[in-house]
Amino acid sequence: MIFGVKNVQTELGEFSSEKCVACKDSYTYRFIKATRFLVVFFINLIPLSSRYEAVCAECKDTLAVDNKTGRKIAKANFNKRRLRLAVFTILKPAVAAIVIAAAVALPLTLRGLDTSPEAIKSLFADSEDGIYGVEDSGGNMIAFVQVENGVNTITFYDDVSVLVGEPGADGSFKLHEYRQEATNDAEQPDGLFLVRIPDNPGMLVDRFGIPVRTYYYDSANDTYGYSRGVVDLSSISYTADKVTYPFHYFTSSSDEPTEYVYVLYFSGGRELLAQFIPKLPTGETNQFVSLTVTDIVNGRDQTVTQYDFDDNMKKMAVQAGITQESSVQDILDFLEQYSPAPSYVTAYTYYKNTKVPSGISYSMPDANGDMQTVTQALTVQEKNGYYIVRAENQSE
Numbered sequence: 041m042i043f044g045v046k047n048v049q050t051e052l053g054e055f056s057s058e059k060c061v062a063c064k065d066s067y068t069y070r071f072i073k074a075t076r077f078l079v080v081f082f083i084n085l086i087p088l089s090s091r092y093e094a095v096c097a098e099c100k101d102t103l104a105v106d107n108k109t110g111r112k113i114a115k116a117n118f119n120k121r122r123l124r125l126a127v128f129t130i131l132k133p134a135v136a137a138i139v140i141a142a143a144v145a146l147p148l149t150l151r152g153l154d155t156s157p158e159a160i161k162s163l164f165a166d167s168e169d170g171i172y173g174v175e176d177s178g179g180n181m182i183a184f185v186q187v188e189n190g191v192n193t194i195t196f197y198d199d200v201s202v203l204v205g206e207p208g209a210d211g212s213f214k215l216h217e218y219r220q221e222a223t224n225d226a227e228q229p230d231g232l233f234l235v236r237i238p239d240n241p242g243m244l245v246d247r248f249g250i251p252v253r254t255y256y257y258d259s260a261n262d263t264y265g266y267s268r269g270v271v272d273l274s275s276i277s278y279t280a281d282k283v284t285y286p287f288h289y290f291t292s293s294s295d296e297p298t299e300y301v302y303v304l305y306f307s308g309g310r311e312l313l314a315q316f317i318p319k320l321p322t323g324e325t326n327q328f329v330s331l332t333v334t335d336i337v338n339g340r341d342q343t344v345t346q347y348d349f350d351d352n353m354k355k356m357a358v359q360a361g362i363t364q365e366s367s368v369q370d371i372l373d374f375l376e377q378y379s380p381a382p383s384y385v386t387a388y389t390y391y392k393n394t395k396v397p398s399g400i401s402y403s404m405p406d407a408n409g410d411m412q413t414v415t416q417a418l419t420v421q422e423k424n425g426y427y428i429v430r431a432e433n434q435s436e
Contacts, residue, residue, distance in 0.1 A: 055069055057069055060099060092111075153424075236264075269287065309337060310336065326364065353380050397429070
């Protein structure tokens with residue numbers, strides 16, 4: 041699925057509680073988190089809502105658990121698993137930024153288009169039912185609109201502004217606030233009513249489109265904070281050859297690393313984004329854990345190759361002396377010498393002379409390690425300076 045809404049169930053594990061009221065026998069429950077995602081180019085990108093369920097291990101009776109209680113159960117019984125899921129979720133926007141080849145660093149006000157919600161929705165007066173992406177010629181994703189029975193609803197809207205008044209923010213950082221159209225029985229006097237997406241309200245990106253802060257909404261205190269990011273923006277080191285980002289992940293668990301370093305390397309028509317974990321409970325340092333290699337032609341991403349290293353490859357990286365201080369040539373030499381297997385490879389084609397993707401192929405290894413490829417063609421319609429993108433039927 042390229043664009044759409046998908047319900048995903050994740051079983052966190054088993055826990056013990058009071059006796060099941062249905063079978064009056066078991067004290068053991070399977071704990072499940074069900075999340076409704078907005079799907080963007082194969083990625084369950086934006087969590088629109090979530091809920092928890094406890095399923096009796098004996099009679100399979102299912103009990104809905106309110107979110108506040110569910111988070112307490114998850115933290116008390118499955119904290120490590122919960123945190124891993126949280127890390128994966130908050131990194132999705134960074135992955136998606138690569139996958140959809142969207143240069144999100146440009147503010148909407150510079151795109152030369154009327155990007156108001158009213159203008160976006162008016163593009164779909166006679167459209168068939170479905171979910172559509174709206175981009176500009178630079179491949180910047182502006183919004184997603186769901187058309188159903190003649191009603192146009194914004195399911196994602198990127199409200200971009202220049203950050204001001206922050207140390208280290210020299211005009212190169214852009215604040216993205218992600219919004220969706222509210223569902224409210226009360227009639228809205230302004231016609232449209234947009235709210236920040238609760239589980240993913242937005243992010244702050246730098247001039248290279250790297251998310252330097254990922255925001256969240258604290259419903260208990262009705263405040264916004266960030267769960268992953270660079271605490272002091274002036275600590276980002278920008279040089280001609282690479283950029284170093286000292287990330288902090290906010291967690292109360294002592295079993296999970298909280299400090300990450302990302303290094304963005306430049307090598308001709310290539311960008312390499314390396315991830316390091318400099319501090320672990322075991323005392324190890326400078327663990328090279330993943331690498332994303334983007335090949336760029338004429339300013340457009342042609343292929344994106346993701347490497348997620350297993351324990352053996354991490355040991356090889358230690359032996360090779362790879363750290364966040366390494367040069368881009370060190371990284372390239374490591375790739376050539378050890379030839380790690382990619383976790384996935386994404387390739388793009390583009391619409392005419394734009395940066396709007398018109399086709400994607402996505403390859404990943406099967407159980408035997410052989411790369412399997414799925415291709416996806418995209419229908420691109422140019423309308424009033426916008427580019428409306430919709431996925432065609434998927435084929436292998």
